[in-house]
Amino acid sequence: MNKNIESLYNIARKPVRKIIGLMSGTSLDGLDIALCEISGSGENTSVIVTNFETSEYSNEIKKEIRTVFAERNIDFQHLVLLNEWIGLLHAKIINKVLLKWNLKPSEIDIIASHGQTVMHIPKILHRIDKFPNATLQIGDGDHIAVKTGIITISDFRQKHLAVGGEGAPLAAYGDYFLFGKKDKNRIMLNLGGIANFTYLPSTMNSEEVFVTDTGTGNTLIDAFTRLHFPQMAYDKDAKIAKKGQVNQPLLSQLKSDSFFKTSFPKTTSPELFNIGYVQKSILESNTNAISVPNLLATLTRFSAETIAEAIEHAVKTAGLNINQFTIYVSGGGMHNPLLIKYLNELLSCEFKRTDELGISGDAKEAVLFAILANETLSGGEAKFGKRKGIPSILMGKISFPN
Ligand SMILES: Nc1ncnc2c1ncn2[C@@H]1O[C@H](COP(=O)(O)OP(=O)(O)OP(=O)(O)O)[C@@H](O)[C@H]1O
Ligand SMILES: CC(=O)N[C@H]1[C@@H]2OC[C@@H](O2)[C@@H](O)[C@@H]1O[C@H](C)C(=O)O
Structure with a gap:
């Protein structure tokens, strides 16, 4: 042999x-x-x-x-x-x-x-x-x-x-093997460049488990931070975004892409969510004068709302309520305090990090x-x-x- x-x-x-x-x-x-x-x-x-x-x-x-x-x-x-x-x-x-x-x-x-x-x-x-x-x-x-x-x-x-x-x-394979637990409804939310989540129902029925991308996680926040501050890799601790206000017309325009209406499971990438995507939305919403802090706050809210709406949709489709779930967060975005604050506002359930389940x-x-x-x-x-x-x-x- x-x-x-x-x-x-x-x-x-x-x-x-x-x-x-x-x-x-x-x-x-x-x-x-x-x-x-x-x-x-x-x-x-x-x-x-x-x-x-x-x-x-x-x-x-x-x-x-x-x-x-x-x-x-x-x-x-x-x-x-x-x-x-x-x-x-x-x-x-x-x-x-x-x-x-x-x-x-x-x-x-x-x-x-x-x-x-x-x-x-x-x-x-x-x-x-x-x-x-x-x-x-x-x-x-x-x-x-x-x-x-x-x-x-x-x-x-x-x-x-x-x-x-x-x-x-x-992610679903490993998430299910490592974190699936009978009698516990869990969502494993990864806040990477693109955000995704694995749905782990308390039945532990592997045929109900699924995973999907939800849209942008950190990628747009990072891209615009770098565009305006080339020496910065990302908006550390959301210092800039925290000074801004969410711009509603721009937010609605950002959320209007057909990706958000496509059924689960779906994937996406920076081929869609890139600087051009945001610039087009700025033009279409007539928000050219937006300040950098307001833009970063709006992009953070965009990530949070699209994540929250996708999770709510998955939970409701299963005939359950979000308060029956615990969301375990991972990925670099878990260190972004503004993104986490918005997610907490939007989803009324318990949030933890995967660290609490033994994996950082x-x-x-x-x-x-x-x-x-x-x-x-x-x-x-x-x-x-x-x-x-x-x-x-x-x-x-x-x-x-x-
Ligand atoms: N302290 C912090 N404050 C704000 N954002 C942070 C902080 N630490 C990390 N991040 C975000 O996390 C990003 C890195 O995340 P991560 O390493 O999970 O990405 P990735 O693995 O490349 O993404 P993907 O899962 O899409 O492949 C940074 O670019 C930044 O946006
Ligand atoms: C093609 C690709 O590299 N996709 C990554 C990316 O980062 C997050 C999201 O987009 C996810 O779909 C995927 O990675 C994780 C590890 C996955 O496949 O579950």
Whole structure:
């Protein structure tokens, strides 16, 4: 037997697997690295996150990615170069972090790499009949495997597309395995660049579980902060937005896009929610004179209202009331006090962070990819029915170090 297949077989049979989950999201803030000790699979999965770190991207890295990120007209050579460069970069970051954590690569079983999304275009975004839903994550897994010496599972989203999904959100699988609990109605709300939530009903019926994006989370707030204050990555602690007032005509215009009327599950990306989207809404609502604090307050309210309305809709459709739920928040937006204040005003239920369930909200997405890799290796029993958004499939491609 090929030695790599033998290692894979042995890892799959281990009682506890050490899996590094990697996530670099749409905010381009850095690479999240979560070292997880995972045992079991499916509903019997349990995880201990032993180490977590975000390796901040330098301005050079952010600039390189932004030249292609969500852009329709790019230098094609640059994209091809970045695919290799990001793979090498992620491998270098892992090797450095392992040294810092005093761990040898041979102590790690698997790396689960999400890669860097550069374009996410479901049919509702590209609207070209003959083409399917599409998404692209770059940073090839082979580079990571070869440069770290660790078997790497990557490119999770393509399988979801192959069975008719939109390639995202994938959070529901891990959310259900880790946080689903009989007799507890839970919403797992991730406030990333794009916001999404997983609906976990107290029945624990996997066929009722679903996940959907709701629209923008932090991406527009970040984009306009950077546009007006190029030295700032984001509006830390909402210092600027807190000084502003919500502009109602602009808010109504922002909320008028057909995305918000599309049924669940749905996904979106900065291909839709970008600076141009807001500038068009400003023109159409005749609010050109809006101040920067008022604009940031309005964009924050836009995120909050669209999230709250999507959650209310899901809960009402199930014949339940929001006060029967606890919302567990994760993602960088949980640190934005104005966004959290608005969400609290709009949704009359208990809010907590996923930290209270044992997984830090900053680490959650990286952990979720470790869970997907664990399923690919040792799971595959969980059944979610035949629904489009959460098909019962295993995802990821396997790269061997040699
Ligand atoms: N102290 C803070 N105050 C306000 N906003 C914050 C704070 N800390 C983090 N954020 C927000 O969180 C963002 C980073 O979030 P996160 O790392 O979850 O994004 P991501 O993983 O790239 O997103 P996605 O889930 O869409 O892929 C920052 O760009 C900023 O908008
Ligand atoms: C294509 C892509 O990278 N989508 C991300 C992004 O960030 C949040 C939201 O948009 C979500 O759909 C997804 O990531 C999470 C991890 C997911 O798939 O569940």
